[in-house]
Amino acid sequence: xxxxxxxxxxxxxxxxxxxxxxxxxxxxxxxxxxxxxxxxxxxxxxxxxxxxxxxxxxxxxxxxxxxxxxxxxxxxxxxxxxxxxxxxxxxxxxxxxxxxxxxxxxxxxxxxxxxxxxxxxxxxxxxxxxxxxxxxxxxxxxxxxxxxxxxxxxxxxxxxxxxxxxxxxxxxxxxxxxxxxxxxxxxxxxxxxxxxxxxxxxxxxxxxxxxxxxxxxxxxxxxxxxxxxxxxxxxxxxxxxxxxxxxxxxxxxxxxxxxxxxxx
Amino acid sequence: xxxxxxxxxxxxxxxxxxxxxxxxxxxxxxxxxxxxxxxxxxxxxxxxxxxxxxxxxxxxxxxxxxxxxxxxxxxxxxxxxxxxxxxxxxxxxxxxxxxxxxxxxxxxxxxxxxxxxxxxxxxxxxxxxxxxxxxxxxxxxxxxxx
Numbered sequence: 001x002x003x004x005x006x007x008x009x010x011x012x013x014x015x016x017x018x019x020x021x022x023x024x025x026x027x028x029x030x031x032x033x034x035x036x037x038x039x040x041x042x043x044x045x046x047x048x049x050x051x052x053x054x055x056x057x058x059x060x061x062x063x064x065x066x067x068x069x070x071x072x073x074x075x076x077x078x079x080x081x082x083x084x085x086x087x088x089x090x091x092x093x094x095x096x097x098x099x100x101x102x103x104x105x106x107x108x109x110x111x112x113x114x115x116x117x118x119x120x121x122x123x124x125x126x127x128x129x130x131x132x133x134x135x136x137x138x139x140x141x142x143x144x145x146x147x148x149x150x151x152x153x154x155x156x157x158x159x160x161x162x163x164x165x166x167x168x169x170x171x172x173x174x175x176x177x178x179x180x181x182x183x184x185x186x187x188x189x190x191x192x193x194x195x196x197x198x199x200x201x202x203x204x205x206x207x208x209x210x211x212x213x214x215x216x217x218x219x220x221x222x223x224x225x226x227x228x229x230x231x232x233x234x235x236x237x238x239x240x241x242x243x244x245x246x247x248x249x250x251x252x253x254x255x256x257x258x259x260x261x262x263x264x
Numbered sequence: 265x266x267x268x269x270x271x272x273x274x275x276x277x278x279x280x281x282x283x284x285x286x287x288x289x290x291x292x293x294x295x296x297x298x299x300x301x302x303x304x305x306x307x308x309x310x311x312x313x314x315x316x317x318x319x320x321x322x323x324x325x326x327x328x329x330x331x332x333x334x335x336x337x338x339x340x341x342x343x344x345x346x347x348x349x350x351x352x353x354x355x356x357x358x359x360x361x362x363x364x365x366x367x368x369x370x371x372x373x374x375x376x377x378x379x380x381x382x383x384x385x386x387x388x389x390x391x392x393x394x395x396x397x398x399x400x401x402x403x404x405x406x407x408x409x410x
């Protein structure tokens with residue numbers, strides 16, 4: 001027994017899940033559990049109740065609308081997204097998911113879990129910001145839509161507050177995207193990453209350099225490195241990289257991601 | 265305590281366990297299926313890999329009560345040709361990671377019977393061998409059909 005005993009509920013509808021989350025102070029939503037279970041083992045979080053979202057078919061599935069907008073259910077796994085014909089409409093999504101952790105984690109980890117845990121080293125928060133995703137959050141008062149750049153609020157903190165659930169993510173049409181990272185091992189944790197999208201100008205979101213993705217813009221890939229330097233990043237130092245090294249990587253990776261995006 | 269129903273290697277089990285118990289713990293301590301190993305116990309090393317409905321999953325970070333579907337452990341793969349292939353290729357040193365390696369490899373070859381080296385490396389990246397037998401594991405998987 002590694003975890004403190006918790007209550008467990010497996011709701012059959014979003015409404016029931018919201019009710020459970022709202023009426024139990026210590027309740028946390030359980031998506032794939034590839035982060036939360038470890039956080040609980042480390043006693044970094046100690047929920048009293050786990051609300052398992054795995055029975056909610058409403059949170060699954062990927063749809064492609066006529067205007068090219070992809071709508072991705074929050075409980076879609078990385079593996080499902082990688083194998084989805086619809087998701088190929090925005091190829092970067094599957095390409096980045098294929099580099100997250102390993103097969104076992106990709107089989108279980110979810111898109112919604114990745115963004116809602118908002119670990120600053122995660123791949124998807126900067127990617128969602130770069131592609132201009134819109135997040136739909138459900139709560140007692142109904143649904144609201146939040147743009148990705150306003151969704152990430154702090155380390156492990158998002159606009160989906162207590163008693164709320166991220167239900168789906170809408171990604172607009174586009175193909176000119178890039179992603180670059182320096183990782184621990186081939187597909188490991190990011191030391192620094194950058195997601196870029198070109199739509200006239202270049203939009204780059206940097207990960208691992210602040211509590212939330214840092215958005216910079218430039219007229220062309222050639223201007224990206226200067227734009228990153230002008231952002232005056234103050235990334236953290238840790239055992240993997242100093243602040244100075246992360247600052248250096250941010251400019252290098254932003255340029256690589258922007259060049260990849262522009263070349264498509 | 266809370267009732268737990270599991271199907272493991274074709275057998276049905278009904279047990280009582282506190283919510284929060286990992287699948288790996290139940291397999292080893294309650295069902296005596298000690299082929300599934302716990303090494304890092306935080307979902308990084310792959311030693312605890314089992315299949316759920318044929319899909320490789322990390323049993324040390326899977327809560328037993330969340331499991332639906334059929335669990336296959338290394339004990340359920342005794343007759344799989346990969347076991348012989350690992351022996352022939354000498355793809356073992358200390359052996360601790362080997363059950364997880366075979367479980368992952370079995371899922372790989374079920375979906376893709378003739379994987380390339382690149383495909384093997386990508387599919388097996390979640391199974392760490394601290395002895396470094398990776399080249400021999402690749403040989404075992406490349407030659408699993410005999």
